Amino acid sequence: MGYSARRGFTNGSQNPAGSRRQAALQQKIVQMQAEMTAAQEEVEAQEFSATSGGGAVEAVANGKRELVSLNIKPEAVDPQDTEMLQDLVVTAVNEALRQAQEAMDKRMESASGNLNLGGFNLNLGSLGL
Numbered sequence: 001m002g003y004s005a006r007r008g009f010t011n012g013s014q015n016p017a018g019s020r021r022q023a024a025l026q027q028k029i030v031q032m033q034a035e036m037t038a039a040q041e042e043v044e045a046q047e048f049s050a051t052s053g054g055g056a057v058e059a060v061a062n063g064k065r066e067l068v069s070l071n072i073k074p075e076a077v078d079p080q081d082t083e084m085l086q087d088l089v090v091t092a093v094n095e096a097l098r099q100a101q102e103a104m105d106k107r108m109e110s111a112s113g114n115l116n117l118g119g120f121n122l123n124l125g126s127l128g129l
Helices: 016-044 082-111
Strands: 002-004 008-010 047-052 057-062 067-072
Touching (some): 016 082, 047 082, 057 082, 067 082
Antiparallel strands (some): 002 008
16 A cells, blocks of 8 residues: 555555546547637637727727727818827727627637636636637
8 A cells, every 4th residue: 555645545546537537637638729729810810899989089900909000081080179089099009909808708719618716716717718
């Protein structure tokens, strides 16, 4: 009879059913990681557009939450009121970035099978997911 910190006292044999369950679990984890990576790449390739000021300012962000383009119509440019233009730009950019984040969150939730990882204090965002 031997002692293992992981298994306690054993007679030297391992439970084959437990080994199979562990292997199946590891396989599911690898599969879920692959699905989450594919989902992340899918969202990162998408673009999200938002406008403000009745379409005077349009911001386009990608799924990586990077600003891709910013279009400002000439009528939105008033040299006497640059604060309004700044507000329109900030509003459009923030909305496009919010859409990208929401899409990523939904896709990650779907790819993880709605697995609740809260008990493990895991933040998928901190993992780059």
